Amino acid sequence: MRTIDLIRFAIGALVGHRLRTILSVAGVAVGIAAVVALTALGEGARRYVTGEFEALGANILIVIPGRVETTGAMPFGGVTHDLTLDDVRAMKTRIRHALRIAPLAMGTETVRYGGLSRSLPVIGTTSEFQEVRRVTMGAGRFLPEGDMDQGGSQVVLGIKAAEELFGSGNPLGRIVRIGEWRFRVIGVMAPRGRGLGFDFDDLVIIPVRTNLAMFNKTTLFRVFVEIDGADAMRISEQELEDLMEARHRVKDVTVIAQDAVVESFSSILGAMTLALAGIASVSLAVAGIGIMNVMLVSVSERRTEIGLLRALGAGKGQILTVFLAEAVMLSGFGGLLGLGMGLAAVAVFIEIYPAFPAAPPLWAIASAIGMSLGVGAIFGVWPARDAVKLDPVQALARR
């Protein structure tokens, strides 16, 4: 039997009973739509997070003071051997593949202008940070290049911090007070949002030397080392660890390759997306059972028709194929409809949250289509075999 005739015949049967066809199709559509929408959200989350990391720039090694042997705990807080600007100088000379190195010091302080004040994170770093962290400026400029030992009194504001303190006024050139110290605003960063736990719009950046002095610290919070190529990452990681061990006489720093972090986040979120999709698939299973039920009823209703077809020369295999085709088409249409619904829902979501890159991954779309066809095939087999088992003799004896 030709395929197109088979399809037309099956469609004819489905159209004959519109309500049950619509409901069965709708069931599969709901399930597929759920899967598509959820995987889109999950993928969006994954891309958002990895995107955040990629904004850091590729090929970055992060040096963190402190080393803990118990697995899982990230080092933070007080350490016995400081990570100093001297260490950074040594890195600049000794790490062959280092392209740029940006030290980072942290503190929290009240920032004041006019009558307004806010308690904000105060980051101390150098001009290299702009490249390493791909900072775009909204107005003015970033910290000036120069010797990192030269503390300056310039400050760069995050966009939200600027708005809070200056309203609609122009902050450039103005003097703000950070704690007891005075700083001149030389730039405002473009809106950026959160990244790696910091809200970049809601902080201020000053030269690193000044920061260390202000908070009376000698140790840096982090050092970012940009490497000139992906192949040099491994060697550079080892070089950094060795260099620090030699300088501190102990292994008391942790060097992390930023892509390792991205990897683990990516796989966690990927697993989460898969889990969500799995849950949504429960709807598909229920829809499949619905199709099976409807097909079984249909088969028993069409007893006479089946007997007739056999009399007209249709083989058992052909009858099986017809009913199987009906089931597959029910779920197939449902799949296409669900795909459309799911994509529409994602489009609406993107309208509301443009910053969130929700998009159903290709593997999800492909498996959605595959699943919808599969549901029909799996749940259609039993009713189809039922149809074949019917005794045409008895069927035709009736009306």
Place this chain on the structure above:
Amino acid sequence: MPAAMDRFVFALSALIGHRLRTALSALGVAIGVAAVILLTSLGEGTRDYVVSQFTQFGTDLLAVNPGKVKTFGMPGMLGGTTHKLTIDDAEALRQIPGIKSLVPMAIGQARVEGGGKGRSVFIYGVGHQAPETWQFPVGQGRFLPPTDPRRKGATAVLGPKLSRELFGEAPALGRRVRIAGTGLLVVGVMEPKGQLLGFDLDDSAYVPVATAMDLFNVDELHEIDVLVEHADLIPDVVEGIRALLIERHRGEEDFTITTQAEMLDTFGRILGIITVSVSGIAAVSLLVGAMGILTIMWISVTERTREIGLLRSLGVTPGGISRLFLTESVVVALIGGLAGIAFGLGVAAIAKFVVPTMPLKTPSAAVVIALGMSLVVGVTSGWLPARRAARLDPIEALREE
């Protein structure tokens, strides 16, 4: 009411007559309900687990951290304010009524050397009241001596894992350890306590807070933990602390007070939202199940047109016909719901048996809600077919061949 009973039995007979059909319709609902039950159990179990992790430290605890940033779990860990949170601040808090004990804390990492070996671990600089504040008993020896916390003592208490790593099975009491060049005398080993959110408390060392601050070259505390006498006093204590510290910090509120209840609350709420959303996704399948029942009931009405005509001719009202079909769909949905609940509970029980650490706990509310949902499914899916059946013209129905 015997008549109602008979009608019920009549409805059942129709369902039994088409056993496979009924079973499949019920199965659809059962799967949805089972999924919802399992997911809710997972959510509840996880929440229980996390709460227990926290409450192992006692519930009447609150924490004071420098800085006004209130991030979940780790407030102000970035440190560095101009008004520092000092040991003097901590000692000053003692005068507030309702405080049972408190612990000033400075934390860092360092290499602990002893017994010929060395290990990089977390060092907790604490006051002598840590064991009672954290419900954290000493296993061997004693905790840090109750001296003036401003003085740098030369004693240390080890976590049991750290002790084992450095000294093996030999007792650590009386031995010396070196932390960043400073020699300390081991006066105690803690009881095993386990992990808290990834931090291994057994693989750590506990030293006097002033010593820690010197080791890590910090001049302020990371945190002050306060144990309140009992829960009702917490709001007053919080106010008292706030007032006192603002005064000491020259009018600035550059610190954060977090009660454990708040933390658990936030967490509980977040987890609750997640559980409900995920269960909601599973509940979509109930919608699909309802559509399935609707389809089958609709077909059933068509099949039984003659039967309906007959019943009408025997005096049954349209309302009676409608009730008949509605009863059928409700019964199917309830059977599915009960089966789903049983299946969900069964799978949860087996899972807990096979993997005892698995966080699964079925709240009774979930079971009730599941039953309720099945009822709703039955009513909504039966409504349209029931209406159609009731509206059939008996003459036309009987004429049907």
Place this chain on the structure above:
Amino acid sequence: MIELRSLCRTYRMGSEDVHALNNVTLNIKKGEHIAVVGPSGSGKSTLLNILGCLDRPTSGSYRFSGKEVGDLGEVELSGLRQRWIGFVFQFFHLLPRLDAVGNVEVPMLFAGVEKEQRRQRSRRALEAVGLGHRLRHKPEELSGGERQRVAIARSVVMGPRLLLADEPTGNLDRHSAEEIMDLIEQMNAEGLTLIVVTHDPAIAKRAGRIIRLEDGRVIEGGVDLQPES
């Protein structure tokens, strides 16, 4: 063309064996017009279904055009029904969702005939039975007689050698019944072997030979002693 030898068809009903056909021996020559008669339960329908390859004998032999049907596989049997055998039923059994042309096309669908050919052959068949003006009508729009004519057109569109009719006039009025019998007898005259199962003596009398069944046995007319023409 058709030879049955000691054919038996037995069913199991509960704990008993029912012999629907008991040791049936008969032969039918090409081009004959046969009537199969007998009381209710005599096995007429069973015989028809065996002859039409819709059912297999429990024992015995059935040779159709020299081929032993019992040896044939499922696929070959379907093929037989498709190409060589046509059926007409008492209750017409048209597909309500298809029009006249569509109904006549059904056997060709399953035989893999392509669309244009199907259309043409279907139209021709319908014109041959006098329904050229009713091509697009659905069964519900046709009278009983017209429906049976569509069924006949369907049964012969593949050019079979044998036409099996089970009470073809049972659901028709006198006038239509005449028309239908005239129609299939005309086809018989053109060379189509015709077997009609009926309980109506008037219909039976029109046949060239009458085979009488009772309790699953042939009691009359089974073996034609005249040589094949």
